[in-house]
Amino acid sequence: MSKRHDKLGIKQTIQKHWMDYVVKMMLAGLKEKEIRVELDEFLATQKQSGGTGQRGKKTYGMAISILASWFAPDKDLITFRDHALALIRNENPRNWLPYHWAVISASYPFWFNVSKQTGRLFNLQDQITQAQVLCRLKEQYGDRETVARNARYTVRSFVAWGMLKDSNVKGCYEQCKTTAISEPNLTILLYEAALCADKEGKAVLGLLKSNPAFFPFQLPVLTGDYISQQSNTIDIVRYGLDDDLLKLKYL
Template sequence: MMVTRHEKLGIKQTLQKPWMDKTVQMMLAGLSVKEIRAELDEYLSTQKQSGGFGERGKKTYGMAISLLAAWYSPDVDLVNFRNDALKLARSMPITDWLPLHWAVISASYPFWFNVAKQTGRLLNLQDQITQPQIFNRLKEQYGDRETVARNSRYAVRSFVAWGVLKDSDTKGCYEKAASVGITDPNLATLMFESALMATLEGKGALGTLLSNPAFFPFQLPVITGDFISLCSSRIEVVRYGLDDELLKLSA
């Protein structure tokens, strides 16, 4: 039976942000998928997943190439979403690409989004959190499996590598880093869409999305459903109650 992206784990190693940056740079330079794969094959053979340089086996860096495909070769239904992310990247300095990477990896790997959600929920309750606390919440959704614990560990270490979580003075504990402010409503809309893509139902209340703990590294602007529908033809806005708005992916 084919595993959908909402069922798969897929975060099989720590993902470094410079690898994502390099992938997007190659796409903006007009390289083909085949050329990007070849470049990454050579580049990642010298990049340790913990950061820094050193020789790596093909099996381990091949997993990283698969993760980076979220940018260069996404699922068919994510191509237009990815294209919009690429347009934004073209107009932004590379130092501001982190939210784009977050959105693209969340849409392609909802497990990443769900690890972030549980991380954010815990950070709303306490200043320091641990891996077991995150895993205990995830196993309610994915089951008590070693692969879930391992993949969640790689996701959390990726959060640290990306600078959105910090290792605390207490070994095995993490703290939230400073939030990244987002002011561009087009970028915010893309992030909302990534949340819808990462959700099996493909829908969510706007108010809930604004405060979604999976966006714990960011400060999102308050924007209206009307504006979101103008920014993206792929998001439908449904009003219910007096002031509530539901966002859902267009069929």
């Protein structure tokens, strides 16, 4: 998993309807090669801003690599992706956002980390700036232009997905209304995505529940015993007197 944790990958703003399009093709039974052909034609006219117009192949090729989180994930994420696809099959498309968030977070931990730093800032203040998010990310990834550029694209993706909204001041954002999650299995999927985004693949349940990366969502309370009963991919280990440690089985 180390290579995945080292890559940034978010090289342009990702629109939610692009992700929807991929999932609809997968649910229709299209294979990877067919999806790539369809995306090649579709994205040629889709701009990062959400509008339409001609684009260079190199530009939309970057988007395809991120969308591949669904249709061509790393080998160790295939089971996770298959589970996400099984859950989303019975979900209304207007409720697909948390599934997309989970799949990208698992494949690109940088996405998860930008979300975490964003959530931490919202725990302290009502408005945040791009510069504040970047400052926190530099501590983890170093002061590189690629970090700044990928962070900007990730934040703009959050805006495009309706998780953040622009304030009256350029580069300043407010949090949108959170998405209430009532489905326990989706909550477990989000937790598993967080474990995939962690290099060690483990986290204390109490800390996982309050992880600021989940700022776009309202999650129900689940016990370690319940997660253990429902999940085939997460081990539960008693941690201390009153908490549980969640560990990925496939690490």
